[in-house]
Amino acid sequence: MKLIGENLVCERGGRTVFSGISFTAESGELLVLRGRNGAGKTSLLRMIAGLNEPVGGQMELQGGRDDEDIALQCQFIAHQEAFKPAMTVAENLQFWSDFFGGGDILDALEAFSLEPLADFSAALLSAGQKRRLALGRLAMIDRPVWLLDEPTVGLDVNSTEQLRQLMRKHLDGGGIILATTHIDLGIKETAVLDFNAVDDQAELTSIGEAE
Amino acid sequence: MARFEKFANPTQFLRLQGFLQPWVTAITIILFVVGLYLSLFVAPADYQQKETVRIMFVHVPAAWAGLMVYTVMALSSAVAIIFRHPLADVAAKSAAPIGLAFTFLSLVTGALWGKPMWGTYWVWDARLTSMFVLFLLYLGYMAIWQAIEDPHRAARISSIVALVGFINVPIIKFSVDWWNTLHQPASVFKMNGPAISPSILIPLLVMGAAYSFLFLALHLLALKTEVNARKLRQMQLAEAGKV
């Protein structure tokens, strides 16, 4: 499987966030996105997830299910956790499992050792626990491409290690991961996509920062 | 103040509640048996309204109780705001559904009484209208508790709502009375204050006492439930912190 982006251009609110971004990521590869705030890292992830339409360039997922959009073969873990405080942890996970078409909620709980909280109201969770719960969805729902936006924010050492294991397992199983992060994940990244190094980037970055 | 502090402790309160509950419940049952016997069998039927007048013995004390509980709720809210007494907002919160039920009962019995008296279930008479507004105030108070997630903030905002409502109750009553006399001269049934005969007044007062004790019994139970719910939440929070 191979995810390819060619000469992608992203616009938001009439301004160019980035242009001329190209990348490839094959099965078992981790592509880390680096760059200053506002350089467009999150925008690229959202674009692959189908939440931003590219105004130029193309994307392709070779070896995936051809009949489905790329977005439907991706899992996007964003800043917001998408959990309802009025429901229990288990009910929340079960909903997302049903919605995305299957997956055992135990996998999600076990990935970050949250089993004891299954029957607790999600309102009782701390920020870090919510984060772990959101990342737990990765273990529950089976999709080949993971798009992780700052996945380690709010995680303690233990949980970061659990995330690392989860990501390794996914890569070993032939998955693809694109992640934005500032810290060293401790996994040998296959490639780094540096937004600052792209042509004309100095100018573009400053535009992005105004946002 | 020292005594106050003692009851503020939830464990102390639960002990007091455990002691009081059976007694209060027993008194409530006795008062209701006596009160209903007096109202249904001893008190005379009205020569105009016949037996339907007996609805009054359920209706009027229910309305009293509805007003009384709102007063309790407002006072508890005031204590909660001024002294930040930990049990006060629990008291206000758990009183509301009981007061709502009393008010609802007074509205329903009022409508049932209205049918034989006025020929229709509902008349926009000043008393009924005021009770209806009180019912809405209860609903609003309970809704705001539900709407705010953080319990401390919910307690504070609800207290403000209860107090503003309480200050408004007499104004609402006055304006509704004025509105009503504006449209129609007071012609509907009015209790003649001092002329009321003891054969009616006594059952009415006994029923009033019965409703008051019923409130006390239910309120103690509701307080216990609420205190336990908060303890459970605390324990769950502590437990969740360990994971």
Next chain:
Amino acid sequence: MKPVIAILKRDLLLAWRQGGGVGTAIGFFLTVMVLLPLGIGPDLGLLQKIAPGGLWIALLLSVLLSADRIYQIDYDDGSLEQMTLGPVPLELVAGAKAMAHWLSSGLPLAIAAPFLGFLLNLDTKLILPLLGAMVLGSIGLSLLASLGAAVTVGLRKGGLLVSLLVLPLYVPVLIFGISASAAGQAGPDISGSSFIILLAVTLVIVVVTPIASGAALRTFMR
């Protein structure tokens, strides 16, 4: 179909557990029922005449205002973003959420309304026709309100704007709903044909609004 049922189940559960649900909507309804006589006067004959119209307008407003937050919370907490990546198009997501709103707000209000009509001295002959017309009409009311919620989801202070956008769209439902409720007064023929037109209007709304809502949501997510 499973994702759609999952959303339906979740929204019903949330409506049941969270504040601001059907209890508040019925409370609002009751408040309008009090304000009407306070404004018009307690004359029972007059109130009886305006009862069906008063009930319909209270229903319109209650359904509209309870729909305010159909999408807002999901938008704020990232649920809507995740749903965009789901296996079903947003049109179906919107349909499921509108359906959940109808089941948790529109339908209970429509069932309660005619029985609360006794507050306005409603002619008892009208209760059944009013019930039928309101149950049917509330489907359209819920769907249109959810459309209003969808087109304002990304905006702060959407509340008043929703009313301005949606209330004019309520006109056909109100007109044929009232007419279909008047069975006892205007003879069976008129109310019969009004009922069929109300049905037709509802069907059009059922088809159009999920598509429009889906398109609006997609625009806001991008």
